[in-house]
Amino acid sequence: MTHSALHIENLSYYYGARCALDKLKLDISEGVFFGLLGPNGAGKTTLMSLLTRLLKPASGEIRVFDYALHKQASQAMRNIGVVFQQSTLDLDLSVAQNLAYHGALHGIAPREVRIRIKQELARFELSDRQHEHVRNLNGGHRRRVELARALLHRPKLLLLDEASAGLDIDTRASLNQHVRTLCREDGIAALWTTHLIEEIHSGDQLLILHGGRSLAQGQTQSLIAQHGAADLPALFSQLTRPAA
């Protein structure tokens, strides 16, 4: 039986009078790579802020592995790993120190932290960089360190807010592939937000967000067929085109 990793029901948020998210619904099961595609201003970062409790919903419900995010915060948050849009690594600390700091914040014993750092860095082919200052790493490697850090407390739901922003095309594809492997091999559910159509594959679960509203949701290939579009770029422009 597959479990629900993330359940969102009628989630709304306003900045003053401006509606940034309008009654959003979304479901992600464990092991699923879920793409959230939206142009600038669609509401992606607002959603991430609500999911990480930086913002409080105006209305609606968020459940993480069936824990209510706002009523059972510590149980829910324990299951979440986050890679924010902007890097939050300390450039003057080594790779291992950045990870160790995260482990300590989560209350993991130092010995166990050392074991997990070794495992995560091996997984992301960064073992030989662990003592280097993050400042010396290129953009792709820094993002991999952030991914390794997000996984250190063994979350089962990974939230990635435009995690590939600023990377070149090959590095972006490789990061995207790393996350897909985590879903497939470790049963992790991932919410991957992006404005880049090429990061979504035809078999992915997809939500197209525009102006705070869900315009379409389902398996990418089925959505393309349902709307009679030639491909995802055509579907996206069909749905987001301003009314004449």
Ligand SMILES: Nc1ncnc2c1ncn2[C@@H]1O[C@H](COP(=O)(O)OP(=O)(O)OP(=O)(O)O)[C@@H](O)[C@H]1O
């Ligand atoms: N602090 C704020 N105050 C007022 N309006 C805001 C604030 N933050 C975001 N907004 C507005 O809310 C809407 C959603 O913004 P949000 O940043 O969530 O979109 P996004 O999809 O993440 O965009 P981007 O890809 O540019 O980061 C936009 O219209 C934006 O202008």
